[in-house]
Amino acid sequence: MKFIAVIRQVPDGESRLKVQGGRVDLSGATLILDQMDEYAVEEALRLKEKHGGEAVVVGFGPERVEEAIRTALAMGMDRGVHVVHEGYADPVAVAEALAPVLREEAPTLVLTGGQQADWDSQALGGALAEALGVPVVAWTTALELEGETARAKHDLDEGAEWVRVRLPAVFTTQQGLNEPRYPTLPGIMKAKKKEIRKVAAQVSPKVALLEETIQEKARLGKILDGKDPVAAAEELVRLLHEEAKVI
Amino acid sequence: MILVVLDHDGNRLRKGSLEALARAYRLQEALGGEVAGVLIGEGLGGVAEEARRYVDLLYTVEAGPYTAERWAKAVLEAAKKGAKAVVAPSSRQSRTYLGRVAFALGAGLLEDTLESWAEGGEVYATRYAYLNRVTQKVKAALPVVLTVKPNTTPPAEPKGEGRVEALPLPPVETVEVLEKIQEEKKGVSLAEADVVVTGGRGMGSAEAFKAIEELAALLGGAVGATRAVVDAGWRPYGEQVGQTGKTVQPTLYIALGVSGAVQHLAGMNKSKYIVAVNKDPEAPIFKHADYGIVGDVHQVLPALIQAVKKLKD
Numbered sequence: 234m235k236f237i238a239v240i241r242q243v244p245d246g247e248s249r250l251k252v253q254g255g256r257v258d259l260s261g262a263t264l265i266l267d268q269m270d271e272y273a274v275e276e277a278l279r280l281k282e283k284h285g286g287e288a289v290v291v292g293f294g295p296e297r298v299e300e301a302i303r304t305a306l307a308m309g310m311d312r313g314v315h316v317v318h319e320g321y322a323d324p325v326a327v328a329e330a331l332a333p334v335l336r337e338e339a340p341t342l343v344l345t346g347g348q349q350a351d352w353d354s355q356a357l358g359g360a361l362a363e364a365l366g367v368p369v370v371a372w373t374t375a376l377e378l379e380g381e382t383a384r385a386k387h388d389l390d391e392g393a394e395w396v397r398v399r400l401p402a403v404f405t406t407q408q409g410l411n412e413p414r415y416p417t418l419p420g421i422m423k424a425k426k427k428e429i430r431k432v433a434a435q436v437s438p439k440v441a442l443l444e445e446t447i448q449e450k451a452r453l454g455k456i457l458d459g460k461d462p463v464a465a466a467e468e469l470v471r472l473l474h475e476e477a478k479v480i
Numbered sequence: 481m482i483l484v485v486l487d488h489d490g491n492r493l494r495k496g497s498l499e500a501l502a503r504a505y506r507l508q509e510a511l512g513g514e515v516a517g518v519l520i521g522e523g524l525g526g527v528a529e530e531a532r533r534y535v536d537l538l539y540t541v542e543a544g545p546y547t548a549e550r551w552a553k554a555v556l557e558a559a560k561k562g563a564k565a566v567v568a569p570s571s572r573q574s575r576t577y578l579g580r581v582a583f584a585l586g587a588g589l590l591e592d593t594l595e596s597w598a599e600g601g602e603v604y605a606t607r608y609a610y611l612n613r614v615t616q617k618v619k620a621a622l623p624v625v626l627t628v629k630p631n632t633t634p635p636a637e638p639k640g641e642g643r644v645e646a647l648p649l650p651p652v653e654t655v656e657v658l659e660k661i662q663e664e665k666k667g668v669s670l671a672e673a674d675v676v677v678t679g680g681r682g683m684g685s686a687e688a689f690k691a692i693e694e695l696a697a698l699l700g701g702a703v704g705a706t707r708a709v710v711d712a713g714w715r716p717y718g719e720q721v722g723q724t725g726k727t728v729q730p731t732l733y734i735a736l737g738v739s740g741a742v743q744h745l746a747g748m749n750k751s752k753y754i755v756a757v758n759k760d761p762e763a764p765i766f767k768h769a770d771y772g773i774v775g776d777v778h779q780v781l782p783a784l785i786q787a788v789k790k791l792k793d
Contacts, residue, residue, distance in 0.1 A: 244610065246742035268743075325579070355575035369580070392718070393663075444616070446614065452770050456771075466784040467790075
């Protein structure tokens with residue numbers, strides 16, 4: 234069996250973003266393995282531990298993405314494939330670029346994060362599934378293999394459901410599916426020797442990114458002292474009613 | 481033709497569908513052609529009567545219960561009739577199955593857009609990125625697939641009596657739905673609510689959320705929760721606001737006992753007014769608040785409920 238986690242590298246949510254020439258400039262930002270993709274890596278590791286086989290991490294993006302692939306290798310993934318591409322690529326174009334690599338690997342199943350923390354996109358799972366001609370289960374919170382099929386629980390816009398799906402299939406992951414492990418020191422040492430195969434991406438962009446702006450809304454910052462809770466609550470309700478006119 | 485995927489609850493179109501229609505009409509001004517709708521689901525007769533009033537042509541596809549594959553196939557069947565653009569309300573489900581659709585059409589996918597317009601045969605849009613911290617301006621050539629962020633667009637008005645045409649759903653390999661787990665529905669939905677009252681770890685217990693429910697009901701709003709609260713099992717996952725939960729943009733967001741982690745901010749930082757109550761004056765949430773009270777939420781919340789009741793009388 235072969236379990237693939239598709240990952241990306243994104244800025245840490247805590248790190249400061251700046252814009253240079255109409256584009257987000259990540260040169261000063263801390264870059265991490267996307268936290269949503271960590272669930273995918275963890276699930277691939279758990280499936281391998283339970284059912285045997287191989288756990289492979291596939292990363293997309295510029296040279297620096299190798300760091301995120303190494304993080305996944307340090308968590309325990311067996312080897313990596315890095316589909317190298319500099320610059321912006323939209324999720325549909327990324328799915329197209331990853332499809333030949335994934336087809337060649339012929340995985341039992343593919344996992345990836347439900348939303349990417351840089352694009353704020355939720356489309357990669359669906360687009361990958363279409364590229365591979367297999368079903369997709371989005372926002373998965375439980376996953377069990379049963380022979381040629383998987384049983385999975387996943388969230389819908391309202392409520393959730395259990396489904397059975399023939400493998401291979403694509404699953405998008407999220408909080409609740411598992412608790413991602415931390416890379417251990419021996420894991421980090423081992424990761425340095427693990428193979429990362431480099432593949433040059435064939436990308437035909439479908440979306441052009443024209444401009445990025447940071448618009449942190451200026452907040453009023455009217456903070457009241459709550460030592461007298463009743464007085465503070467009444468003043469707050471007055472402000473919301475008379476000043477903000479929202480209640 | 482501009483194709484609008486019309487989301488519905490089996491009886492009525494959802495508000496998001498009317499917003500998507502309004503966006504479709506805006507594209508039509510520059511791109512021309514008809515505005516067609518596609519209605520997917522089971523037992524569509526009643527909602528089709530409503531839907532046809534908003535479009536020139538309505539396709540209906542009896543597809544059974546939702547799966548991403550069936551919905552994608554249904555949209556593709558209608559899109560094959562010559563869609564230059566596919567417009568849909570943004571939801572978790574639409575953002576999944578339209579990923580399939582965009583790939584199949586080789587189309588640019590503009591997700592969760594705030595605004596959109598066409599110019600010179602291309603479609604432009606603005607959308608948020610980087611956990612809602614950055615606004616992107618993007619463009620794509622035709623055909624394009626576009627989802628509309630809720631509450632960004634005034635809804636379309638009915639315009640006449642469109643023709644109705646039923647389309648067959650081709651066979652498709654998909655998931656087998658074994659069991660549906662319905663969420664208990666209370667009041668307005670979180671995504672559409674104009675007021676959201678969220679409790680964080682500072683609430684201390686599941687029982688303490690009864691007061692949050694009361695305040696939300698008084699304000700005609702929905703209850704939200706932080707990841708810590710959901711992890712503790714105090715509230716269901718469906719109420720989680722944040723990077724790994726729902727994104728909301730109400731007029732009024734009230735955060736009670738919420739510290740303000742970036743992952744939570746990502747789900748609510750575009751709210752028009754943010755109110756915070758927290759006993760820690762250094763809590764990051766206050767940096768993002770328009771109004772706030774530094775105080776014990778267990779004392780402030782009952783006082784708030786009383787003050788709102790007094791105002792309503």
